[in-house]
Amino acid sequence: MSGGFDRRWLQLLVIWAVLLAVPFWLPLVGGYTALAGRVLVLGLAAMSFNILLGFTGVMSFGHAAYFGLGAYGAGLTLKFLAASTPLAMLMGVLLGGGLGALFGLLIVRRRGVYFAMVTVAFGQVAFYVAYSWNDFTGGYDGLRGFSRAPLNLGFTMIDITNNSTAFYYFLLVVFAVAVGLQALLLASPFGRTLLAIRENERRARFLGIPIERHIWLSFSISCCFTALAGSLYALLNNFADPMGLHYSLSGEIVIMTVMGGMRAFWGPLLGAAVFVVLQDYISSMTVNWMSFIGLIFVLVVLFFPRGLLGMLQRRNAA
Amino acid sequence: MSNMLEVKGVSKHFGSLRAVENVSLMVAPGELRAIIGPNGAGKTTFFNLISGFFPPTSGDIVFDGEVITQLPVAARVARGMARTFQITEIFPELTVRENIRIGAESAAGLRLNFWRTRAEAAQVEAAIDEMLTLTGLTAQADRLVGEMSHGDQRAAEIAMALTLKPRLLLLDEPTAGMGEHETYQIAGLIHRLHKNSSYTIVLIEHDMRVVFNLADRITVLDQGKLLADGTPKEIADDPHVQAAYLGSAE
Numbered sequence: 001m002s003g004g005f006d007r008r009w010l011q012l013l014v015i016w017a018v019l020l021a022v023p024f025w026l027p028l029v030g031g032y033t034a035l036a037g038r039v040l041v042l043g044l045a046a047m048s049f050n051i052l053l054g055f056t057g058v059m060s061f062g063h064a065a066y067f068g069l070g071a072y073g074a075g076l077t078l079k080f081l082a083a084s085t086p087l088a089m090l091m092g093v094l095l096g097g098g099l100g101a102l103f104g105l106l107i108v109r110r111r112g113v114y115f116a117m118v119t120v121a122f123g124q125v126a127f128y129v130a131y132s133w134n135d136f137t138g139g140y141d142g143l144r145g146f147s148r149a150p151l152n153l154g155f156t157m158i159d160i161t162n163n164s165t166a167f168y169y170f171l172l173v174v175f176a177v178a179v180g181l182q183a184l185l186l187a188s189p190f191g192r193t194l195l196a197i198r199e200n201e202r203r204a205r206f207l208g209i210p211i212e213r214h215i216w217l218s219f220s221i222s223c224c225f226t227a228l229a230g231s232l233y234a235l236l237n238n239f240a241d242p243m244g245l246h247y248s249l250s251g252e253i254v255i256m257t258v259m260g261g262m263r264a265f266w267g268p269l270l271g272a273a274v275f276v277v278l279q280d281y282i283s284s285m286t287v288n289w290m291s292f293i294g295l296i297f298v299l300v301v302l303f304f305p306r307g308l309l310g311m312l313q314r315r316n317a318a
Numbered sequence: 319m320s321n322m323l324e325v326k327g328v329s330k331h332f333g334s335l336r337a338v339e340n341v342s343l344m345v346a347p348g349e350l351r352a353i354i355g356p357n358g359a360g361k362t363t364f365f366n367l368i369s370g371f372f373p374p375t376s377g378d379i380v381f382d383g384e385v386i387t388q389l390p391v392a393a394r395v396a397r398g399m400a401r402t403f404q405i406t407e408i409f410p411e412l413t414v415r416e417n418i419r420i421g422a423e424s425a426a427g428l429r430l431n432f433w434r435t436r437a438e439a440a441q442v443e444a445a446i447d448e449m450l451t452l453t454g455l456t457a458q459a460d461r462l463v464g465e466m467s468h469g470d471q472r473a474a475e476i477a478m479a480l481t482l483k484p485r486l487l488l489l490d491e492p493t494a495g496m497g498e499h500e501t502y503q504i505a506g507l508i509h510r511l512h513k514n515s516s517y518t519i520v521l522i523e524h525d526m527r528v529v530f531n532l533a534d535r536i537t538v539l540d541q542g543k544l545l546a547d548g549t550p551k552e553i554a555d556d557p558h559v560q561a562a563y564l565g566s567a568e
Contacts, residue, residue, distance in 0.1 A: 189428040196420045199409035203475075206369070206407070207424045208395030208482060214429070 015266060019172055023165045033164045034236065035280055039273045040168075040175045041232045046256040046268030047179055048225030053254070054262035055186055056218040057198030059116045062123030063253050066223040068245030069096035069126060070230025072137060075240040078146035085149045085160070089174070089231045096227020099126075101220035108216045120247055127245040142241030143234075171232060178225055183265065185221065194218050255293070259300050261307025270309045320383055322347045322486055322518045323368070328377030330363050337363040339542040340377070345486075350512045351520045352533035356562060360542040361522045362404060365490050368520070369401045370394045382485065395424075400484035402475045404491045404522075410464030414455050414474050417463050418446045421481035449477040452515075453507060469500030473507060480511075487511070489521040493528055501525060508532060530554070538562070 022036040049063045073095030074088035081087065107118050130137045137143055151158040151170065160167040185191050193214050196204040205211050234240045243249065252275065260271025275293065282289035304311040325343040329336065338360045345351050353361050367374045370391045379387045386394055409417050422445040423429065428438060450456040453473045458466060463474050472492060479487060492508060493501040505528045511517045512532065523529045529536060529550070536553040538545040540562045546553055553559055 185432060188432045189423040189434055190430055190432055192416070192420050192423060193429050195412065195416075196409055199411055200407055202403070203407040203409065203478070204420070205391050206395065206401055207421045207478065208392050209420075209424055209429055210392045217430075 011266070015269075016176075019175075022172075023168060031277075033168045035276065037164075037168055037171050037236050039269075039276045040171045041229050041236055042253075042256060042276060043269035043272035044175050044178055044232070045226050045229035046253050046260070046272045047182060047265075048222050048229060049253050050257050050262055050268045051182060051186070051194075051225070052218055052222040053257060054264075054267070055191065055198065056194040056215060057201075058215055058218070059112070060119040060219070060222075061116045061247065061250050061254065062119030062121070063222075063226050064245055064247060064249035065119075065123035065126040066096040066100045066226040067230035067233065067249065067253070068130065068240070068242070069099055070227030071234035071240035071244045072130060072143060072230075073227070074231035074234040075143045075146050076136075078149065078234075079143065083149040085151055085235060088148070088235065089228065092231025092234065093224050093227045096230055097220065097224030100223025100227070101216075104216045104219040104223070108212045108219070120250070123245060123247050123250055127242055127247070130242040130245055137240075137242075140242065142239055144239055146234075147238045148235040167236075171236070174228070174232060178228055182225065186265070190214075190217075255297050259297055259307055261310035261313075263306060264309040264313060267307050267309040271307065274308065321345060321380075322349070322382055323520070324380040325364075325368065326378045326380065328364075328367055328374040328379065330360075330367055330372070331375045336542050338367065338374070338539075341539065341542075341544045343537055343544075343547070345518060345520060347485075347518055348516045349518055349534045350508075350532055352529045352536045353520065353522045353539060354524070354526075354529055354536060355539035355545070358541070359539040361539055362490060363542075364539065365401070365488055365520075365522060369399060369488055395482060398483070398485035399488065400479035400482040400486075401488035402472070402479055402490060402492060404494055406468070406471045406475050408463045408471055408475050408478070410462070412463060413460050414450070414463055414466070414477075415446055415459045417474055418449050418477050418481055419443075421478040422446050422449075425482045445481055449481055452480065452510075453477040454503075467500070469496055469503050472496070472500075472504055476504075476507065476511075485518060487517050487519045489519060489523075491522050491524060493523065493525050501528065505532065 023033055026033060026036055045067050049060070052058050052060055070092035073092035077088040077091040103122050107115060110118055131140060133139065148161055150161055158166055158170070160170045193204065193209050196207065196209060197211060197214060201211055230244065233244065256271035256275045257268040259274060260269065261267025278293055278296065279289055282292050300308060306314065321344045323343070323345040325341065327340050327342050328338060329340055330338040341364060353364065355361050366372055368379060370389060373388055378385055381397060381399065384397070386397065409420065419442060422442045426438065426442055428434060434442070450459050453476060455470065455473055455477060458470060463471055489508070493504050496504065508519065508521070509532055512519055533550055535548065536550055537547045538553060538559050545562055546556045546559050
């Protein structure tokens with residue numbers, strides 16, 4: 001009992017120490033800070049997706065839609081409304097999370113493969129809207145001509161526009177708040193009803209849990225956090241493009257989550273780190289980087305069905 | 319005295335199959351009613367109608383004076399109805415305590431809460447401990463339910479149902495697939511719930527020793543229809559029941 005407790009604290013300590021020290025150690029191993037930013041952003045997207053997959057047991061193959069909508073929401077705000085980074089993030093979350101919640105109302109009665117298929121369909125609708133609406137979204141070329149604005153904290157300004165280290169720490173703070181909220185959510189009575197639905201929907205229903213309402217809430221919350229990650233992605237790149245809505249990104253989010261370990265809270269972050277680093281490294285050598293990642297994914301699923309973090313935790317426990 | 323459960327002439331048809339045909343049933347508060355019948359008699363379908371798994375084709379179901387025929391499952395649970403299943407339905411990757419906690423928090427109305435107050439937490443944990451004691455699972459509280467024996471899994475499922483503080487407990491073949499010892503253990507638990515805690519219980523059961531030892535009254539279904547309804551003695555002496563179970567002599 002206390003052993004598990006200690007291990008959890010140790011795990012948290014290691015994760016946060018590694019993340020906090022990124023600007024110091026990453027250049028030493030040949031990385032660059034923007035790469036770590038990508039890991040945080042895609043890690044947040046995968047962890048948000050995992051609220052649905054890992055902790056509610058519901059599969060979505062269209063989470064890129066909410067990620068991309070978050071990115072466009074942030075980009076369009078910066079370009080047309082106001083040069084405010086917090087407002088851009090808020091609008092991204094409202095656009096992605098809001099449309100996700102509306103769409104969720106239509107699909108919560110679907111299950112399994114049917115649910116997954118309609119999420120793909122919605123994702124492709126969002127993709128083609130962004131792809132075709134040249135005047136507003138920039139179409140195929142993506143949305144350019146905006147950049148993140150310095151943070152005004154009242155007493156001081158933080159330059160996250162040009163200072164990549166400052167921007168990394170900004171991302172890390174947003175990431176920390178978001179995953180902190182997720183952890184609280186999953187440890188709450190509401191979070192336990194989601195586990196109940198994952199484990200046995202029939203039993204959960206006969207314990208008086210209104211299944212559809214709770215799946216809808218889980219889906220909507222997951223969409224909001226995914227949209228937050230998408231808005232950060234727009235800030236990171238000063239760019240939003242239709243590929244951020246495409247189902248191939250939805251698939252990549254699934255791969256990160258499953259590879260890292262969908263039953264472990266931090267699994268998707270590890271999955272995202274492995275994915276992003278491999279992508280960066282292999283794509284510098286060959287354009288067929290996806291086939292290598294695919295191979296690694298297959299090997300992980302075959303030999304470590306609980307994912308990389310699931311495997312590490314099991315080894316420690318043994 | 320009003321009945322806890324009144325089933326009035328319910329039928330359930332699946333296309334041309336008449337799974338349940340015009341069956342009525344009255345259960346008094348504190349009664350333990352057994353439903354028996356050969357395989358395919360419509361017992362589980364009848365149970366599903368009472369618990370709200372699907373609505374009947376015709377007829378009415380009255381629970382404690384209120385017509386609940388069309389109410390969804392969650393609303394029936396809120397009114398005090400809980401059930402277990404023929405194939406144990408549990409949360410296999412959670413511990414016994416966690417399994418029961420989900421039921422206890424649902425019963426305490428915390429389903430949508432993103433936090434628990436200290437008082438709520440204490441109330442829930444006390445309810446869990448009470449159920450663990452009642453079902454004899456205290457020593458196994460921190461084991462994963464999926465790794466326990468069949469009998470203990472069944473006890474955990476019953477514990478979960480009991481956290482809902484049900485006024486009517488529906489048990490679908492509680493001793494199905496169990497060995498001698500486990501059957502004895504579960505039958506003992508049901509007996510305690512009935513005699514010591516005065517639960518109103520309706521159960522489907524194949525094991526006739528269990529049925530005739532526990533039940534106040536027995537309802538016999540055959541081919542979807544009500545065949546007989548009476549005390550264990552009346553049922554044992556009923557020639558129609560004997561014919562249904564042993565084959566007719568005609």
